[in-house]
Amino acid sequence: MANDVLGRDQRIAAYRTMRTIREFEERVHERFAAGELPGAVHLYVGQEAVAAGVCAALADDDYIASTHRGHGHAIAKGCDLTGMMAEIYGKATGLCGGKGGSMHIADFDRGMLGANGVAAGGAPLACGAALSAKLRESGQVAVAFVGDGGANQGAFAESLTLASVWQLPVVFVVEDNGYAQSTGTRFHLGGRDIAARAEAVGMPAAVVDGYDFFAVHAAATEAVRRAREGGGPSLVECKAQRFFGHMEGWDHQAYRGAGEVDALWAEHDCLRLLADRLVADGSVAPAELAEVDSAVRADVDFAVEEARGAKEPTVDQLLADVYVSY
Ligand SMILES: Cc1ncc(C[n+]2csc(CCOP(=O)(O)OP(=O)(O)O)c2C)c(N)n1
Numbered sequence: 001m002a003n004d005v006l007g008r009d010q011r012i013a014a015y016r017t018m019r020t021i022r023e024f025e026e027r028v029h030e031r032f033a034a035g036e037l038p039g040a041v042h043l044y045v046g047q048e049a050v051a052a053g054v055c056a057a058l059a060d061d062d063y064i065a066s067t068h069r070g071h072g073h074a075i076a077k078g079c080d081l082t083g084m085m086a087e088i089y090g091k092a093t094g095l096c097g098g099k100g101g102s103m104h105i106a107d108f109d110r111g112m113l114g115a116n117g118v119a120a121g122g123a124p125l126a127c128g129a130a131l132s133a134k135l136r137e138s139g140q141v142a143v144a145f146v147g148d149g150g151a152n153q154g155a156f157a158e159s160l161t162l163a164s165v166w167q168l169p170v171v172f173v174v175e176d177n178g179y180a181q182s183t184g185t186r187f188h189l190g191g192r193d194i195a196a197r198a199e200a201v202g203m204p205a206a207v208v209d210g211y212d213f214f215a216v217h218a219a220a221t222e223a224v225r226r227a228r229e230g231g232g233p234s235l236v237e238c239k240a241q242r243f244f245g246h247m248e249g250w251d252h253q254a255y256r257g258a259g260e261v262d263a264l265w266a267e268h269d270c271l272r273l274l275a276d277r278l279v280a281d282g283s284v285a286p287a288e289l290a291e292v293d294s295a296v297r298a299d300v301d302f303a304v305e306e307a308r309g310a311k312e313p314t315v316d317q318l319l320a321d322v323y324v325s326y
């Protein structure tokens, strides 16, 4: 794992963020199976170190634009767990009034510009936010999370080009999790690394082990620093597979090899890798991590109970904020 400059409190905060994402996602998995959640839900388990490592490099007022697999990004950027869970339950107390659901969670107060049902939809949005920051000279940075499949969208190529030509303060975080739905990257990528596409437009790029919080954080910190100091855009490609199916409900992962997922849990569980590292280097005692675990579990319990008990939006609320009159 890469060296990193983070102090003890920040290391524990990283563990807390990743544990929160894991607990939240596993609970959503369980509640979906119980038939409680409407709509489409895509889980982020396995990739937690990417969201946590990138967002730990950002300031509160920086922007992120997310993907359809957005819960981890939202949690790492500081979105409220209770509001997120209520949103996934489609309740009026949700972050978007229950009208967005899992795939459209947004919270502008936290710089979370939204999960996005459109593959690579976050890339042009982040460019827009970065252009705004540049024109306002605000010093803010925008991050676009994009999947390996999303990186094949035209909008991604256009965003890279525009960001480079206009030297926007934007970071493209590509999460190569091995698959776009059921299609493995070896069938759709046309090359080994998406990072090469950035180099083609003169943009610095790095490829990192996405299971390694410290490696992600170091690469993101460098890219964010470059953007904030006027050095233009960067791409950080993080390799980390998802441990669950593409989407809750129907994906039995027949396209994956026998034992593939078991091996991921055994060898590439980013949360366990981080915990082992923190204990081994003396940053924390195992008991401290256990305290974090139980506090996080209580937070997620609370979020689920609140969401279950909350009201659904009324018809009036459903129609509010949907159409804009200019
Ligand atoms: C523009 C567009 N095309 C197709 C889809 C259908 N679709 C939803 S998720 C997905 C795969 C995305 O793969 P990737 O970007 O690798 O993200 P991952 O699901 O692996 O996180 C596709 C093709 C879509 N949502 N948007």
Ligand SMILES: [Mg+2]
Residues within 6 Å of the ligand: 147, 148, 149, 175, 176, 177, 178, 179, 180, 181
């Ligand atoms: Mg993918």
